[in-house]
Amino acid sequence: MGRKALAIDVGGTKIYNTIIDDNGNIAGEVEKHSTPKTLDALLTLFKDIIGRHENGVDVIAFAAAGAVNNENTGFIGSTGNMPDGYSDLDFQSLSSKQVFVENDANCAAWAEHVIGASKGMAHSVMLTLGTGVGGGIIVDNKLLKGKCGAAGEMHFKLYADKRRRCSCGAWDCFEAYGSGTGLKLTAEEMSANPNITTYNVIEGMQTDPKMKEIFDRWQNDLLVGLVGLANIFDPEALVLSGSMAQFTDVEYLTKAVNDEIVTAPTCVVHASAGNYAGMIGAALLALGVNNG
């Protein structure tokens, strides 16, 4: 019988948990919770989830927003809009079973690498295009973590002349353009309408040339980032996930990337590991499952 993980995906607004087996299959019910506003309530929720499931699993696997250390035991910096004190949490204290933590975008990249769109590839770059842009990079069948675990941050710049602030505080990061938030900002700039939404753009682009023009600008900014990443990493695939990914034209992007790069041809593909890729990847990492 295969090994199993209790996987817990901790985001700023929602927390999910389920059981994942070592083939990356969901082997339990998926539970969904609102993220508590205080550390005490968050710990109570974690303990409740773990208490109900830990006896049936080999390891507890957290996919968490935030940069996670190379020991996979906790965070290395702040964790944004989570309760005070969460960034200092000693995850191992939550269970007598092994507790493993990894950044959620890294987890999703690992799920794509083992069972998804980049399965069988030693080199890939995954981008999560949502409110922000998350990144998970696979080099030689391993997650790129860097000296502290913070590697894969998609805060390279698309402009060098200070046009748009990123949520990180710096100017003109890829995240500030390639994210859903970036699409809204691009739409505001191009329409002079501060109330325009990403939905207006997506909904309107089939019929309204202005909305199409806005979307194309956004997709071109995404392309600019993909070209840079392809030249830096020479990956077998660039994988797009997250809520905005479905609107991208990966055939166009593949051709356009390959027209510009100096490295060998690559492809842009949609993620295929599903909505629970974060939990699946956390479980596979915690269980030591690779794509070999």
Next chain:
Amino acid sequence: MGRKALAIDVGGTKIYNTIIDDNGNIAGEVEKHSTPKTLDALLTLFKDIIGRHENGVDVIAFAAAGAVNNENTGFIGSTGNMPDGYSDLDFQSLSSKQVFVENDANCAAWAEHVIGASKGMAHSVMLTLGTGVGGGIIVDNKLLKGKCGAAGEMHFKLYADKRRRCSCGAWDCFEAYGSGTGLKLTAEEMSANPNITTYNVIEGMQTDPKMKEIFDRWQNDLLVGLVGLANIFDPEALVLSGSMAQFTDVEYLTKAVNDEIVTAPTCVVHASAGNYAGMIGAALLALGVNNG
């Protein structure tokens, strides 16, 4: 007695060769040749160099301009301004000893990693700032090569709105701004003088505010690239080498990078493995010497 390599550095205008020992020390005379214009003359030169030295060494190590395959046996694409046919050369056919080839910037990065400015560091990014910008990236004590060997190309973009052509044919690559050529182009744009040289800028910047402004713009473009690379790789150091590196203010760059990145603090340092870092790195790679 230690092992030795015959190291040969093949550039578009000059070819160097010498003997390097497994401590990375130069253990022979450094010979310098003009790069022949035809493949026949180039092969004759290679055979002459190898014929005179191969009996005294364990391996032949080429540091070569161009992207080198993951088998380190030859190129994976074109090699720019080298003689026709060179890019298809079977390097192993040149000697009965093992012949090893690696990209020159990768070799220089390896020399910095083993004996130079990033010695003892598992994660570093080296930039060669010369006519172009070369890159060599160390991840987990290994060269980042990518699926084919072409990784580490510094052709991510500094602008997304098509301002300046890069030598690669694409728009606005980091190389088109952060190189010596980039400095000349920036100087032309800012001075409206098509005859201005990088020398004018470097020489004048101590006394002429306009030249200082041009240099600062160039260094800021370099900074923009360094911030992106630090966020992507979370390296222990960003190492600057090449003819333009000496003019950079690494104390300023270190502070400015750390002010902007979302990853953990890093440093910007000058390369220290010397003018023959390419040959030294090629030899150390060919001899299997790492920094462990």
